[in-house]
Amino acid sequence: MAGQLKISRTSVREGIRVLEALGVLKAGVGSGPAAGTFVTANPAAALGSTLRLHIASSHLPVADIVQTRLLLETWAGAHAKGDAASLAAAEHLLDDMDRPGLGAPEFLALDALFHVALAEAAGNILVGAMMASLRESIQSYTQGLTAALPDWQSTAARLRNEHRDILKAIQGGNGQQAADLIGRHIEGFYREAGFRE
Numbered sequence: 662m663a664g665q666l667k668i669s670r671t672s673v674r675e676g677i678r679v680l681e682a683l684g685v686l687k688a689g690v691g692s693g694p695a696a697g698t699f700v701t702a703n704p705a706a707a708l709g710s711t712l713r714l715h716i717a718s719s720h721l722p723v724a725d726i727v728q729t730r731l732l733l734e735t736w737a738g739a740h741a742k743g744d745a746a747s748l749a750a751a752e753h754l755l756d757d758m759d760r761p762g763l764g765a766p767e768f769l770a771l772d773a774l775f776h777v778a779l780a781e782a783a784g785n786i787l788v789g790a791m792m793a794s795l796r797e798s799i800q801s802y803t804q805g806l807t808a809a810l811p812d813w814q815s816t817a818a819r820l821r822n823e824h825r826d827i828l829k830a831i832q833g834g835n836g837q838q839a840a841d842l843i844g845r846h847i848e849g850f851y852r853e854a855g856f857r858e
């Protein structure tokens with residue numbers, strides 16, 4: 662490779678190490694079919710880690726996150742498969758969110774995970790990776806908005822019910838209904854905190 666590209670072997674080794682750190686390549690040692698350096702079998706992992714890095718280090722406007730959520734999540738809701746594996750995880754997260762005495766930060770951390778699990782149910786690895794990359798941004802803006810809410814307890818009760826309805830719509834194969842419910846759920850929270858998207 663160094664000969665082909667007319668660069669030093671050190672540069673090739675360095676390049677491989679960087680791609681490995683990003684998750685694009687997987688290096689195996691020894692001999693046999695698993696040995697050698699491969700392009701990873703999970704292309705979304707590399708994209709996800711780079712995207713996460715970019716998003717985590719940016720101060721994104723809340724309105725932009727909300728609009729991106731609407732775009733990704735209503736599409737995912739309409740295309741989610743009722744028997745997707747990630748829906749079992751989504752259901753567990755809702756049970757965790759029913760725990761009495763759960764604080765707003767814990768609730769909203771689980772809430773963001775729930776939305777990632779829902780988006781994954783559409784089976785599009787790019788949409789799943791983009792939602793996973795947005796998870797921390799979602800968690801942090803929703804947490805930031807709780808101070809602007811009139812009453813957290815009643816908002817939490819409403820969010821719990823909306824989550825159950827969304828999950829039921831997806832499990833029942835009602836994609837369009839799920840998409841509508843997801844859109845109202847995301848916008849409702851944002852509006853309740855006094856914002857418009």
Ligand SMILES: [Zn+2]
Pocket residue numbers: 772776820824846
């Ligand atoms: Zn939610």
